[in-house]
Amino acid sequence: MPREKGxxxxxxxxxxxxxxxxxxxxxxxxxxxGTEVKSLRAGRASLVDGFALVRDGEVWLHNVHIPEYTQGTWTNxxxxxxxxxxxxxxxIAKLIGKTQEAGRTLIPLSLYFSDGRAKVEIALARGKREYDKRHDIAEREAQREVERALRRRR
Known part of the structure; x- marks a missing residue:
């Protein structure tokens, strides 16, 4: 069986x-x-409420939803x-130090297969305040307006 690439x-x-x-x-x-891998190969998972914690020198991913494998039995x-x-x-040592700081958390950004192995991209992140979110949306809208104006000019 050929190995997956990419x-x-x-x-x-x-x-x-x-x-x-x-x-x-x-x-x-x-x-x-095994059933989790098969369910992921079917392309089914949700990272919406996911987060990671460092506990006893290990990193654990919580609240990531991988649905049961449909052909699974009692081993699901x-x-x-x-x-x-x-x-x-x-x-892990670096993450332990950085997650101790106030307002820092570990969140999953994406779940993927890399050369046949399941991987997750986690991020060290700080929560945005409501005005930060509004500012980002306003910036994005302004950038779209500039691009529209440039396209009309041509």
Whole structure:
């Protein structure tokens, strides 16, 4: 059987960039059961309420919804169980220090297969305030107006 190559995105957390200031991103492997992998290969997952915690020198992903595998039997997995993330020791040490700071959290940005292995991109982020969100929307709208005006000029 030929090995998969490249990156195949399964799920993205689009609200994350709207609700948080992204400071740093990390790629982490996931410890999954067989039915979870099969469900992900079917392209089904949701990162909406997901977050990660550092506990006892390990990073755990919580509230990520991977639905049960439809052809699964009694071996099927729990849909929102905590899943262990695989990171290098130095990265975990760095995350422990940075998540101790007030207002910092770890959130998943995307879930994907990279060369056949399930990976998650997590971000060290700070929550945005309501006026920050409004400011970002106003900036985006202004940029669209400029682009429209330039297109009309040509």
């Amino acid at each position: 990156r195949k995105t399964i799920a993205q957390n689009r609200r994350a960039r709207h609700d948080y200031h992204i400071d740093d991103t990390y790629e982490a492997g996931l410890v999954l059961t 997995h729990e849909t929102r169980r905590p899943r262990k993330l695989l990171l290098h020791r130095e990265e």
